[in-house]
Amino acid sequence: MSQTKFLLEESQMPRAWYNIQADLPKALPPVLHPGTLQPIGPADLEPLFPMDLIMQEVSTEREIEIPEPVREIYRLWRPAPLYRAHRLEKALGTPAKIFYKYEGVSPAGSHKPNTAVPQAFYNAAAGVKRLTTETGAGQWGTSLSFAGNIFGLEVLVFQVRVSFDQKPYRRAVMETYGARCLPSPSNETEYGRRVLAERPDHPGSLGIAISEAVELAAQRADTKYALGSVLNHVLMHQTIIGLESMQQMEMADAWPDVVVGCTGGGSNFAGIAFPFIGHALRGGARSRIVAVEPAACPSLTRGKYAYDFGDTGHMTPLTKMHTLGSQFTPPGFHAGGLRYHGMAPLVSHLKELGEIEAVAYTQGQCFEAGVLFARAEGIVPAPEANHAVKGAIEEALRCKREGKAETILFNLCGHGHFDMTAYQKYFAGELRDEAYDEKELAMALSGLPSVPEAA
């Protein structure tokens, strides 16, 4: 049996993130002010973000150096391992070679600290005292709590109320890192109070929690906002995943024919995929790039590519993206990290440019794949990661049918140790394939903001 793990030395950890905006054949559509519908400039974002991050958001430089204090924290778990899934290949009887990058080795158990750490660093460097953010299942809130603590920032997390109530141990992780965690909608913001006035038992949503976090950050000079996905700079911070993977595939003397990732807001997918897409855009070998999304929240496969708000309260600028409509409420499936109405503008743009394929699977299909993976490889994946596992298994089975020994690489973005109640329900046969309401989707899509074609 040949090698299982491909590990890099700390000295081989990438020194710069990769900014795919440098290699785009066509620039991203501009971000618009929701009132004027005019493109916004860096200054418009200053109430929410420190200037270093805003400049990363709009930069077209190919490489942006990772500051040493960020690298120092990355070294607590990075470089992350890349595995050859020998036992999964055998279980599937496929001639394909399957590799996976494993981001569950981070302190938070997922890829999210890759961007939480630089975001906390740049905010602290700009003299910010407090960060607000939203979290659904809790992966992002945990990660920002971890990173904020390291750089001496207060962190206030608005957690979607239904998760806050159902997953108290997630709050315990955030508190272990010294953060404060509130159920959203809350009474701490005007928007939260408005939502609660209409419906005191509102279960909350990511869109509402974003509105609350943004509102608080916009009001206070010493407080900024941090987002765990969607934005360009967030996706760029995640490219360390793909950059490491490239070195590790070379160590394995292989190169992916297919790269697979799961998509919610798009950050872990971009992390593994963008360096490979950029490599092809610059004339290198081309890999097929496959985004796997939940059938219950299918922004890439069923959404509209249009300008929309990032939040429910309509406080954010308008970005062009694949969206199900900001008023769309995804059903309550277990991959909480993928329950978002929109898709990162960069991922959406690359989908439109034909660089990315997208498929959707139900949660039942994904848990089945996750259990198969766990029994073969030992690691129990997070429900979100199960989508990538399912996508990779489908590619491997296609290779088996076609008799092709292709190389498949996927991103195992987190472990499932915080999500075992979902597996419990799966085994008890209580996991339903939650479907969204077609009428609600049609209504949410018909309510998209009207933006002139020229924009």
Add this chain to the structure above:
Amino acid sequence: MSQTKFLLEESQMPRAWYNIQADLPKALPPVLHPGTLQPIGPADLEPLFPMDLIMQEVSTEREIEIPEPVREIYRLWRPAPLYRAHRLEKALGTPAKIFYKYEGVSPAGSHKPNTAVPQAFYNAAAGVKRLTTETGAGQWGTSLSFAGNIFGLEVLVFQVRVSFDQKPYRRAVMETYGARCLPSPSNETEYGRRVLAERPDHPGSLGIAISEAVELAAQRADTKYALGSVLNHVLMHQTIIGLESMQQMEMADAWPDVVVGCTGGGSNFAGIAFPFIGHALRGGARSRIVAVEPAACPSLTRGKYAYDFGDTGHMTPLTKMHTLGSQFTPPGFHAGGLRYHGMAPLVSHLKELGEIEAVAYTQGQCFEAGVLFARAEGIVPAPEANHAVKGAIEEALRCKREGKAETILFNLCGHGHFDMTAYQKYFAGELRDEAYDEKELAMALSGLPSVPEAA
């Protein structure tokens, strides 16, 4: 800032376990038959264990080769990383260098698969079809489920009922690996039925669960029993921890003045400590070896060194060990993996020989240490591992007082992602320092089996 992680290549993974019985200045007291009080031979253990493991139990060879199929599975997560705790040192203001070996990278999140995998392998090789075992918090049951699945064995886990009810997600992990998990006391065994007849709502204990698992294994020819700690061969399998750590300390150009581990049954402690003790016994540099146990279950610091049963139902042979008495019920603190009335005979023997020091801390002290560690190093330790963290911090603070730049190594045997409810209680101020009942201890100790001094 100098290096954070010390990683070994797969090719540097040890090829043999270390058997400290080869280097003992005085042999272990014999294991006695509970009826005849005569030393038992290998054949007496055959109903419960395959002969390969029995021979390891009594072997005095220094090195026992790790079979290649076991190494193949070890490679899924081994070699495990060793870290320099730069940020913890800074937080403590200590001149000491603190290193920790991290076993939470295994699929089960703890060190337990190090022995679960070879136990499953040797049983499968002997034609066994089914393994029974007990589990408290669930770490061991999870690990044996993982390993049994890999080698095609059915696994039946008796989980202490109070944990079974309080931690359903643990059962979900075992089921993900294909195992069957029952609450103990159960109706599947004669002993379980007897306990339930006396008290239908019995919360269970490790000692009772062991009796049930042993009873079932003894009855069926195709079924054997697996234990997660205490026995010589189990401790030996864990020595891969210390053997790797030795190589990694050399990479770091350092050597521990103090080695710290937490002790319940003794396996993770033995894993990190025995290779260092053996090194000293063979004339090498001597490290102080510190065992840290819970004040609520203090077998090494308050128990009696005497012959006792390993289980409550008195089905096991008698071994000489530090014991609180087989009828002692430890209070329900959160480090479930340390709630056992006895201590491994090898650890007990080495304590008597003066090779090991022991200290005890309350769970409040240990959680406080764990939170300090999590905020500095990012990893949230398991409640069991918090005892080792506390022990290492106390050594580092002593170094600070004494102005000594000693090197401290401890074993971080697992992460706490499955145990966040305990942290939640800690933050809510609801974590009491459970004390055992002195009268109950005195009674349990007075009930030790009477064995002639000569034995």
